[in-house]
Amino acid sequence: MTLTPDHFTGPFTGRTIAGLADDLRRGRATSAELTESALDAIAAHNPALNAFVTVDAEGAMAAARRADxxxxxxADRGPLHGVPVAVKDLIMIAGLRVTMGSRHFAGHVPxxxxxxxxxxxESGAVIVGxxxxxxxxxxxxxxxxxAGPARNPWNPERMTGGSSAGSGAAVAAGLVPLALGTDTGGSVRIPAALCGVAGFKPAYGAIPADGVFPLSGTLDHVGVLAGSAEDCLLAYSCLTRPLGGGAEDLGRVRVAWLDPAGLFPGDPRVVRAVHAAAGPLKEVRLPEGVAATLRETYTTIQSCETVAVHADRLAAAPELFDPEVLERLRVAAEVPGWRYVRAMDARAALADAVGALFDHHDVLALPTVPIIAPPLGLRETEIDGRPVAVRAALLAMTSPWNVLGLPALTxxxxTVDGLPVGLQLVARPGQEPSIFEAARTIRPAGTRT
Amino acid sequence: MTLTPDHFTGPFTGRTIAGLADDLRRGRATSAELTESALDAIAAHNPALNAFVTVDAEGAMAAARRADxxxxxxADRGPLHGVPVAVKDLIMIAGLRVTMGSRHFAGHVPxxxxxxxxxxxESGAVIVGxxxxxxxxxxxxxxxxxAGPARNPWNPERMTGGSSAGSGAAVAAGLVPLALGTDTGGSVRIPAALCGVAGFKPAYGAIPADGVFPLSGTLDHVGVLAGSAEDCLLAYSCLTRPLGGGAEDLGRVRVAWLDPAGLFPGDPRVVRAVHAAAGPLKEVRLPEGVAATLRETYTTIQSCETVAVHADRLAAAPELFDPEVLERLRVAAEVPGWRYVRAMDARAALADAVGALFDHHDVLALPTVPIIAPPLGLRETEIDGRPVAVRAALLAMTSPWNVLGLPALTxxxxTVDGLPVGLQLVARPGQEPSIFEAARTIRPAGTRT
Known part of the structure; x- marks a missing residue:
């Protein structure tokens, strides 16, 4: 079993950032060469994948030469020095077009x-687009x-998942070894899982969110997508304060399997595959009613905070929104304020209820997404013969950790039916080393090493 | 000119808490005597004033005897030891009926x-009802x-203002020397001003709000009503952490007159009277647009937080609400959540804009309420020939300091037309001593000394 998509392999397929860094320092590669290979691969594959919106060949090559x-x-800036990186199209880059995937910002240059x-x-990374x-x-x-839909390298008729869609596709196709994303309800972890790469949403606030176009202020997290957990950790370490916890603790990480049925129905094949990958673990469940409250809390908070961002555009130029996004914003605009107040209160209570699961375990393991990548445009599907909304299924196992601000890695x-599935590992803030140690220990069969 | 209402004078009219405390310690009075005189006065005057909902004669007398x-x-518990005190009917008192002024809680005993x-x-105060x-x-x-409307001791056909209506009437009529109230947009200061007594809304959180039935969690403050600023300070000191600031600072309190026209239209007679009482001061104004933002921010936050408290009652038993309260809740229930999110953001920006006024002044002085007490039930009035909503007028000069959490004293x-008016003094949290020093220095003509 391999986790490399058949149709698309790029220069960074099977490579690790540590390996690239080693090559750069041993003279086996230059940043200019790596960057050129990224640019060439993007030119070759992007027409089919639509992973990139704007490619900054000139800027990237100049940065690569400086890095070299x-x-x-x-002057060594550390492990990202000279490494090509992609950035989601709503994270501001001075002088480059950043569109938020919207006609409202078609020509926006921060x-x-x-x-x-x-x-x-500062880490010396080379931003390619x-x-x-x-x-x-x-x-x-x-x-x-x-910019049109991103396409899944495993099957371009399938969605990548999102919202960090192109970041998932770009890393999965080996076009870049690392991409930044944002994650409000799963937007880093969902495309990572559906595209077969690793993705890390840190604890709330751990990577600074200034200059990131907001979706929902109290739920938004900046995160990273890469080929492996190790690469996510490496990139994360360059974007945040030093991690706590010493190596001496890491033999004692207690991982439990969080029964995903308590959160949402799942494709039994996906759940079985992920559970098998996680290995034999003690099983825990969410307390009764918590899953429904988590979902409602997430939806209410996100709806109100998102419309707060967009209300003026919604009034002034609704026709510039994608019709589906517009319809969702209009529904969200109707959520009454008292429900937001209650959701914020519920959020505090949920932190206690879910926090108790960590009294006896350091890390919870569960599927990242309970289905495989659906066809592009699909909005209703079936799980075990019952109709399920695709959006709800995609978000069901990731959004709880945004509500609670917990770090989560996929x-x-x-694979199931030739499409990748993801194992998610969640911990309390401050326990990030446990997540990465669990990922190292579990290391599901078939993952890149 | 006297500030004692003609029709109602009680045993505590013209008395100070310090004086009562002195009497208790010099054997000139016992707490049982003071309490009995309060109970007698309540029995005599309450039918006309409707200041008290529940009177706990037995419990009060027992507490008074213990105090004696x-x-x-x-064993001396300090200045409130043995002093009769009234408590607003939505602050929980173990074993006594507390109704929130609502049929929803007609028989509620906390x-x-x-x-x-x-x-x-703990301070030894005697709770009379x-x-x-x-x-x-x-x-x-x-x-x-x-329980029906409270009536203004200065003219029982006039409103007391509220919502701490009975606390204002009880202190103004001399039935008790001190009462607790709550203040979400002015609910301590408005009845204090309209009834001719002093009222202090501390900084947000300075007096604990646990066990107080919420109106709007981020705007609610517990406060005190008494005959004078000194008595407010004395009571406040028993209900909060020790005040900062030393006596050596107090000669340098810089007071500015905040032009009330920047907040709301005012009855020119009221504004003149209050300005004259404040004396000659440097004048400052709110920056353009700030007043409107303050009002909208206040209304939005309060609407959403209040309905969050009452949504279940609103659905289950709307008929138990007063019809006007019900209608207001129904309007408030429609405020969309995104407006709440924006209001909470605006609140942070307002703190900066208004905070700048304190760069060169310690205390802002302005009218507490820009009109005199309207007739009971009146909802529309005129100021300078223009129609004005009574509720908006009552709240206009007090609610900004709830939005910002600033301590404010009235x-x-x-008097104007034989009805009292109030001067309000506002400062930054931590500058409470400046407020009370300013009150001592200004001491408007005709106030009790």
Whole structure:
């Protein structure tokens, strides 16, 4: 079993960031070569994948040459130095077109870098371009964007998942070894899982969100997509404060299987595959009623916060929105304020209820997404013969950790019907090392090593 | 000019808490005598004023005797020891009926004391009963309550203002020297001003709000009503952490007159009277647009938070609400959530805009209420020949300081047409001593000394 898509393999397929960094330092590659190979692969494959919206060949090559000069001169900025990186098309990059996947911002060129982009630059990373986002990140399918839908490298008729759709496709196709995404309800982890790569949504606020176009202020997280958990950790470490926890703790990570049936119905083949990948674990369940409250809390908070961002555009130029996004915004605009107040209260109570699951376990394991990548445009599907909304299914197992602000990693966990599925690992803030140690220990069969 | 209402004078008219405390310690009075005189006065005057909902004669006398025993035994709990106090009818008192002014809670008897009531008891205060509140504190007029309207001692056909309506009437009529109230948009300061007494809304959270029935969680403040600023300070000091600031600072309090026209139209006679009472001061204005934003922010936040409290009652038993309160709740239930999100964002920006006024001044002075007490039930009035909503007028100069959580004191500032008007003093949190020093320095003509 391999987790490389058949149709698309790029220069970074099967490579690790640590390996690339080693090559750069041993003279086996230059950043200019890596960047050129990324640009060539994007030129070759992007017409079929639509992973990239804007490619900055000139800027990337200039940055790569600077990186090479610095490294040659002994100035080493760390593991991302000279490594090509893609950035989701709603994270501001000074001087480059950033469109939020929307006709509202068709020609938008930010004046300043987002905080996380500035950190990328300080780390010496080479930004090659922007990746397709669901319009304003408002959708987990990744197939509604002014730039058109991103396509899944495993099957271009399937959705990548979203909203960090192009970031998932770009890493999965090996066009870049690393991409930034944002995750409000799963927007990093869903495309990572459906495209067969790793994706990490840190704890709330762990990567700075300034200069990132908001979807829902109290739910938005910046995250990373890469080929493996190790690469996610490496990139994350460059974008946040130093991780706590020492290596001496890491033998004692207690992982439990969180029964996904308590959250949402799942395709039994997906659940079986992910559970098998996780291996034998003690099983825990969410308390009765918590899943429904988590879903309602998520939807209410996101609806109100998102319309707060878009109300003026909604009034002034509704026709510029994608019709599906527009309809969703209009429904969200009707959510009454008292429900938002209650949702924010419920959120505090949920933190206690779910927090108790961590009293005896460090990490919860569950599927990232309970279905395989649906065909582009599909909105209703069946699970076990019962109709299910695709959006609800995509978000069901990721959005709870946004409500609670918990760090969550997805790693590849095999395939079902030739399409990848993801294993998700969740912990309390501060327990990030446990997540990555669990990922190292579990390392499902068939994942890149 | 006197600020004692003609029709109602009680045993505590013209008395100060410090004076009462002195009498208790010098053997010139006992708590039992003071309490009995309060109970007698309540019995005599309450039928006309409707200031009290529930009177706890037995419990009060028992507490008074305990206070006398303690004082006689040398156990001195401080300035409130043995002093009769009234408590607004939505602050929980263990074992006493507390109704929230609503038929929804007609027979409600709390099991535990509110935090502020527990502090009153620790201070040795004698709780004589509960005072009329506008139903669920949801109204600044004080004339819609399951217990009927409270009446203004200066003219029983006039409203007291609210929602701490009975607390204002009880102190103004000299039935008790001190009453607790709550203040979400002015509910302590409005009845204090319209009834000619002092009222202090501390900084947000300064007096604990646990066990107080919520109106709007982020706007609710517990406060005190008494005959003078000194008595408010004294009571406040028993209900909060020790005040900062030393006496050595107090000569340098810089007070500015905040032009009330920047907030709302005012009855020119009221504005003149209050301005004259404040004396000659440097004048400052709110920045353009801030007043309108403050009003909208206040209304949006309160609407959403209040309905969050009452949505279940609103669905299950709407007929138990006062019709006007019901109608207001139904309008508030329609406020969309995205407006709440924007209001909470605006609130943060307003704190900066208004905070700048304190760069060169310690205290802002302005009218507490820009009109005199309207007739009971009046909802529309005229200012300078233009129609004005009574509720909007009552709240216009007090609610900004709830939005921003700033401490604000009202002190009597004379009368207009035989009805009292109030001068309001506002400062930054932590600058409470400046407020009370300003009150001491200004001491408008005709106030009790």
């Amino acid at each position: 000069e610095e490294l040659a001169g002994g 004046e300043a870098d987002a905080g996380c982009v500035a950190l990328l630059r 922007t990746t397709t986002t669901h319009e304003f990140a408002y959708g987990p399918t990744g197939d509604r964007s002014a 790693i590849p966990a095999g | 025993e303690e004082l006689a035994g040398g 099991e535990a004391d509110a935090g502020c009531v527990a502090l009153l008891r 509960t005072t009329t509140t506008h139903e669920f504190a949801y109204g600044p007029t004080g004339d819609r309550s399951a 002190i009597p500032a004379g």
